[in-house]
Structure formats: C-alpha cells, structure tokens
Amino acid sequence: MSSVAFVLIAVLTLAAALAAATLQKLMHATLSFALTFVGVAALFFLLGAEFVGLALIFVYIGAVAVLVVFTILLTRRDVGKDRGANWGGAFLAVAMFGGLTWAILKTQSVAIAAPHIRALTVRRIGEALMTSYVWPLQCVGLLLTAALIGALVLVMEEKQ
C-alpha cells in the first residue's frame, strides 16, 4: 500500500466530505458528495478490495448521486441555498472525532502492519456469495424489490 497515494486520497476524500457537509449551494454540495465517494472507492482500491470499490462507484455515483440531483430538481422551490455548519453540530462532530481517535490510538491491538494476503478475485467473491452467503443474497434481492415498490408507492400521484 503506497503511503503517498494513501495520504493524497485521504486528504481529497475528507476535503470533499467537509465541502459536502458545509457548502451552501446544494448542487455544489452534491458534486462534493460524489467526489467523496470516488475517494472512498479509491481507498478501497488501495486496500485491495477492487470489486467493492467498483460496486461503490456504480451504486453511489451512478445511482445515488444522480437520484439526489433529480430530487433536488424535483423539489425545485427550495433549490438554492442551505445553511452550512452550526456550532452545536460542529462541536458534537469534533467531540465524536476526538473520542474515536482517542480510542483508536489507545488500542494496542490495531497498531499492526498489513499482512501479505492472496489477491481477492471476483471468482472467490462469487463462490462465497453462491455458497455461504446465498441466503443473505436472496434476502437482499427481496429487500431491493420491496424498496423499489415502496419508493414507487410513496411517489405515486394520488387520484382524487
């Protein structure tokens, strides 16, 4: 794992996340949100989980970000600005970050270097999905169908 690339991608991801959380213009914040997930996917690539990184890009940039843009345009009257960070939220977020960092640095067992691992091929993931994880896979299929139908029912026009 290249540390220069890691630092660059981490800084980019966190800057984009901060922009998504605080920018006042909604469209700019949405684009920063997409950029955040590009960064997270790049971190996945660096950690050796290429398939999950690709899935993240497909799902978040291909579907969720586009859906968010559509929703912003459909709720057009509010297009424009949103208040950025306020003090209470910022204080809680900083406190959360401080607490988590303290806990991570205090835990000795996570101060380890990366072991050498066998490359994760799509074949291995597919085999695991079709053998040990076949019930969760079916349940996720059911969940996605239910979510699709539920979303349609929620946005359907009511006939008077």
Added chain:
Amino acid sequence: MLQVVLIVSAALFSTGLLAALSRRHAIFILIGIEMMLGAANLNFIAFWRFSPQSQPPTGIMIAIFSIAIAAAEAAVGLALVIAVYRHYRTTNVDHLNQLKG
C-alpha cells in the same frame, strides 16, 4: 497502518455526523447518513485487509451487503422527501413541525 485508516474513517464519520446534525435540507441529512455508512464500510474493508486470511472473505461480504442496503435506503429516503415536498411544499426539516407539542 491500520490505525491511520481507522482515523481517516473516524474523520469521515464525524463529517457525516456534522452534515446530518447541522443541515436543514432533508436531502442533505440523508447525504450525511450515507457518508457515515461509507465510513463504516471503510472500517469493514480495513479490518478485512489487516486480519488473517479467511475464506469466505467476511469483511468484503458485509461491505457488499451494506452497500446494497444503503442503496435501498437512499431510494426510499428520497421518495419520502418527494412525498413530503408534495404535501408541505418544503424540504426544510425545521418547517415540518406539525406534530410538535
């Protein structure tokens, strides 16, 4: 090295929390929740990478399922935002105070 990844993930989580707590636009509260989910996925992948090999790769599997569930959640959440907008003509959560005592 695992510590660095965990700290990056903690920072991403805190930023998502900041967005969820301080935004007033419903869609951006949802975006904050998505960022927190992304941070959790990053943790799963990091722990998978830094732990001894396992077959099946459990961390990868949990991350894949979590991405699928996050997609379903985003679809339903955005549909809810559109439905609320139709009724109340606003997406500002401060104005949705009909049930307030």
